Amino acid sequence: DAMVIQNPRYQVTQFGKPVTLSCSQTLNHNVMYWYQQKSSQAPKLLFHYYDKDFNNEADTPDNFQSRRPNTSFCFLDIRSPGLGDAAMYLCATSRGANTYNEQFFGPGTRLTVL
């Protein structure tokens, strides 16, 4: 089945130690999104790629970066994780960057910062 895969499902890092989360997709979708979901809150968009074009949300901290080396893979880099960055990180894809294509989400990576 075509799907969105996130690895690892659980990640533990230390305060200030860089961490990378990965997302891959077999849907061949053009757009990939990264969301952050803190405990008991709704998901919040951090940024997205349309093909290789990167689009950052205005309120996404500089501590968060992303890379998309090819259509299938997208990475979320947190350069210096703080305690406030502990959250579920969700990757999603869609066929097009418009309002008539639904988004398909992965299972998420739960990040713990010690």
Added chain:
Amino acid sequence: DAKTTQPPSMDCAEGRAANLPCNHSTISGNEYVYWYRQIHSQGPQYIIHGLKNNETNEMASLIITEDRKSSTLILPHATLRDTAVYYCIVPIEYDGGTSYGKLTFGQGTILTVHP
């Protein structure tokens, strides 16, 4: 983007229809209404979306009022596995001239299906 209003929680008996309302009174003519749900500790799951007409798929039905200011998601025969947070979203169409279908999640409706 059109904001949506949903009740914070609802209950439903297993086997009965669950009707989840959503108000989106500021929706514009070309904006779609989407429903996603999120089961505990999982990623959100797309359910259904519509523009003007009612829609039905294998998961649910979406009823949109004629003036498009509100909609109702119907799960015809709710099961315990339908217990989740249900999000009604009107994706932003344009932001600074770029259309990218941004989803802005509200707090959603916590649907609890009980035996």
